[in-house]
Amino acid sequence: MTDTDRPILETRSLAKRFSIGTRFSAEGRRTVHAVDNVSLTVRHGETVGLVGESGCGKSTLARCLVRLYDITDGKLLFEGDDITSKSLSELRPLRRRLQMVFQDPSASLNPRRRVGDLVAEPLRIHGKVSAREITARVAELFELVGLLPDHMMRYPHEFSGGQRQRVGIARAIALNPDLVVLDEPVSALDVSVQAQIVNLLADLQEKLKLTYVFIAHDLSVVRQVSTRIAVMYLGSIVEEGPAEEVFATPAHTYSQALISAVPIVETTPAGARKRIILTGDVPSPLKPPSGCRFHPRCPIAADRCRSERPELKEYRPGRKVACHSPTLT
Amino acid sequence: MILSVRDLKVSFRTHDGPVRAIDGVSFDLEESEILGVVGESGSGKTVSLLAVMGLITDPNATIEGSIRYKGRELVGLPPRELRRLRGNEIAMIFQDPMTALTPVYTIGWQIAEQIRAHRGVSKSKAMERVEQLLAEVNFPNPHEAMSRYPHQLSGGMRQRAVIAMALSCDPALLVADEPTTALDVTVQAGILDLVRKLRAKHKSAVVFITHDMGVVSELADRVMVMYAGRVVERGTRTEMFSDPRHPYTRALLGSIPPLTGEKPRRLLAIPGSPPSLLRLPQGCAFGPRCPVRYEPCEAGKPGLGASAHAAACFRVA
Numbered sequence: 001m002t003d004t005d006r007p008i009l010e011t012r013s014l015a016k017r018f019s020i021g022t023r024f025s026a027e028g029r030r031t032v033h034a035v036d037n038v039s040l041t042v043r044h045g046e047t048v049g050l051v052g053e054s055g056c057g058k059s060t061l062a063r064c065l066v067r068l069y070d071i072t073d074g075k076l077l078f079e080g081d082d083i084t085s086k087s088l089s090e091l092r093p094l095r096r097r098l099q100m101v102f103q104d105p106s107a108s109l110n111p112r113r114r115v116g117d118l119v120a121e122p123l124r125i126h127g128k129v130s131a132r133e134i135t136a137r138v139a140e141l142f143e144l145v146g147l148l149p150d151h152m153m154r155y156p157h158e159f160s161g162g163q164r165q166r167v168g169i170a171r172a173i174a175l176n177p178d179l180v181v182l183d184e185p186v187s188a189l190d191v192s193v194q195a196q197i198v199n200l201l202a203d204l205q206e207k208l209k210l211t212y213v214f215i216a217h218d219l220s221v222v223r224q225v226s227t228r229i230a231v232m233y234l235g236s237i238v239e240e241g242p243a244e245e246v247f248a249t250p251a252h253t254y255s256q257a258l259i260s261a262v263p264i265v266e267t268t269p270a271g272a273r274k275r276i277i278l279t280g281d282v283p284s285p286l287k288p289p290s291g292c293r294f295h296p297r298c299p300i301a302a303d304r305c306r307s308e309r310p311e312l313k314e315y316r317p318g319r320k321v322a323c324h325s326p327t328l329t
Numbered sequence: 330m331i332l333s334v335r336d337l338k339v340s341f342r343t344h345d346g347p348v349r350a351i352d353g354v355s356f357d358l359e360e361s362e363i364l365g366v367v368g369e370s371g372s373g374k375t376v377s378l379l380a381v382m383g384l385i386t387d388p389n390a391t392i393e394g395s396i397r398y399k400g401r402e403l404v405g406l407p408p409r410e411l412r413r414l415r416g417n418e419i420a421m422i423f424q425d426p427m428t429a430l431t432p433v434y435t436i437g438w439q440i441a442e443q444i445r446a447h448r449g450v451s452k453s454k455a456m457e458r459v460e461q462l463l464a465e466v467n468f469p470n471p472h473e474a475m476s477r478y479p480h481q482l483s484g485g486m487r488q489r490a491v492i493a494m495a496l497s498c499d500p501a502l503l504v505a506d507e508p509t510t511a512l513d514v515t516v517q518a519g520i521l522d523l524v525r526k527l528r529a530k531h532k533s534a535v536v537f538i539t540h541d542m543g544v545v546s547e548l549a550d551r552v553m554v555m556y557a558g559r560v561v562e563r564g565t566r567t568e569m570f571s572d573p574r575h576p577y578t579r580a581l582l583g584s585i586p587p588l589t590g591e592k593p594r595r596l597l598a599i600p601g602s603p604p605s606l607l608r609l610p611q612g613c614a615f616g617p618r619c620p621v622r623y624e625p626c627e628a629g630k631p632g633l634g635a636s637a638h639a640a641a642c643f644r645v646a
Contacts, residue, residue: 224586263543
């Protein structure tokens, strides 16, 4: 088994449900099925991209992967080791290998502390290193993410969005993690700055042998960074496969609709591309539809789709789809 | 000619000194034409359109230049006169539909209010019109939707309600400020489709502000690219995307990862970030980030010239 085939993180029928309301509220206690029956394998050195509309559960899944949320059902394995219900103190040694970068760097950085200090924080918590070593490491990290050493004494508000995200990334890689979960890391940035961060993430991955789980709603960005893609709809994965393949020949109707909806720069007259416009909205995860959860919006839904829920099946090595009548190529 | 803007300048007095948010913007808009305005945050795309709408009420702001709507000068028009135009002949759609709707009234009531204010029709007449409008923006069940409150609708539906409101008085000019930025691509596709259909039906002229080159390419007839308060390039859609001339436009197009075909190993990123309007660089504002800058760029600001497809760059002129 080569290193790249070795799973680093695995979920088995993972589910996350939230309870909302009380027995005194109008509808009583209800359950939100945010993530439902997700089995996903992340292998060493790859980038798995999670895509889907807002509310499809991709961020919830990301938070489950780093155990920021407790998992309701199913299993989470880190290098084969079951970490589903490990206590916080048991998780601590793992945390240094499993890091996360958030969407809004101005919300995830403490505005009252200097950024040098913020980047040093994980080092202080996890390593028993001296002050001098910490300073040296922070300087090294700043260089790695493209910040200047004299930026260390500044506060987060003194930076632009792109630079703040660099600080967020420096913090995440401070402890030499193996896996970094990136939740919409470029979505809040200006277009001209997005490409810088995408390139930076690619460079870091190569240099530090990182594995990424990358979430973004911008599909072209996800395609650029990912080796594999998982398309989520209403809490479940509906299609999975190599990034370029899924984009070129999506098998699930939902993936087709999603990809065809992306506006692209064309020099030919508009409308040359075939587009599937979905009607209706994403159903509420409070009352997920019966059968295939996509059937109320699916243009090719049949009777079977209303009653029987399709499983995520591997129809070709590396390609999985959850549909009764997928478009196979 | 619906709209003709000439040498528009907007500056704000701030604590840290004067900020020139818009520095000499000119453009024209014909009937049933869609103009795409592209730019990053701070490029002045929103401020220039707020100026057109007469919505800059900040006492620290100064507006210079000329904004002519159907030949009538809007700069300096008394607020009462402006109010008669706004919402009636000129309508606006904002990025966040939740802030454009009041949470305490139903969708139907809010749209009807606007119709009654501008047209002076009876309440029942207005309500009839609302139902028509909601059907036009593809509400599956318009009659029922009228009695809904904004919080009961999804983001896409709210934006459709705002569009219905904007269309309620058949505006000749529709200004849309990033109306799809907060929406999913699937919903966005539907809204863009709607804008296209409405343009065809009502012959409204549309100014569509966005940071997404893809959206512009799908929707606009003509495109205007803005950077640091100035127009850096303008042209038709085809000119802009098959022959981008300004280094900024080129860089912006190069930094978008492709959705099909070969993946580039690295994206062509633009170094640095957009400049602060308080500390604009000497000469061309894009100079410090520009791959082809040379001495003249630091000496003076390049002008746009008069041709239809023009770029404000010394290298191009």
